[in-house]
Every structure is written in structure tokens, then in C-alpha cells.
Amino acid sequence: MTDSHTDTDRATMIRPAEASDEAAILACAEQAYSRYIPLIGRRPAPMLADYCGQIAAGHVWIAEDGSDLLGFIVFAPQGDVMLLENVAVLPAAAGRGIGKALIGCCEAEARRLGLRAISLYTNEKMVENIAIYPKLGYVETRRGEEDGFRRVWFEKPL
Helix, strand or coil: CCCCCEEEECCEEEEEEEEHHHHHHHHHHHHHHHHHHHHHCCCCCHHHCCCCHHHHHCCCEEEECCEEEEEEEEEEEEEEEEEEEEEEEEECCCCCCCCHHHHHHHHHHHHHHCCEEEHHHHHHHHHHHHHHHCCCCEEEEEEEEEEEEEEEEEEEEE
């Protein structure tokens, strides 16, 4: 997607992240993922990401309400699939459809690029995510260890 997307029902705009958004993205990741540290035994991968580099590469999009960041998503094409690497919503904005809208943005961009599917993974301790993705049309494809994390992979054909 090259243009902003507005969800008029929620007055939420989704747009590509800019370098000036990095601090808000880091704060969102911290708030969204810190509760998993005790479950995983270490900081989850999204808390360790190089957001500066991902923003510069054009892989990060944010959802905002006015000037307040509500959540973000990181995705990039890999071969014939779009890898949805990370989606996070501020706990205070949970339940408003922000995550679903961000995933919709990723799916729209994958379709625009003519990719065959969306691929994603989540930590197996993030059971809420494992329950949500099938409701959005994603199918679990495998489980295993990668980068020291126990992960569950999903895919959604387009």
C-alpha cells in the first residue's frame, strides 16, 4: 500500500511508519509484549527487533487515532508470500479491531503485489494469538524452534 487507509468507523488511520514514529513503536512493543516475559522466560522477539531498520526499509505501518499511535504491523515480501513478522496493539486500544485492521492492511498489500499467501509465526506461549489467527482464515502449518523460541507458523492463501 502506498496510500493511507482510513477506517471511518473507528477514525483510525493506517499509514507507513516514519523515523519519527520509532519511539512510539518501541513503547507499543514494550506494552504489548512485556506480559509474555514471565511465560517465555525472556523478552519476546518483537521486543528485540530493529525497528529503525524496518521503518527505513518500509516494512512498518502504524495505526493511529489523531496523533496517537494505537498499534503497528511489520511485514515484507519473501518470495511469493508476505511474511507478517509482527503485529502489536496498545493494551489500552485492545478490542477495537485495530489488530484486525492492521492485518487487513498487510493482506491488501500482499494482494496488490500478487503474492500467493500471508505467512506468520507466533510464540507457542502466546495462546491468545494462536486462537485468533484461525478466526481470520489462517491455518497452522507447523511448530518448532527458531532463534531459541518455540514458534507456531500459520499461513493464509490469498
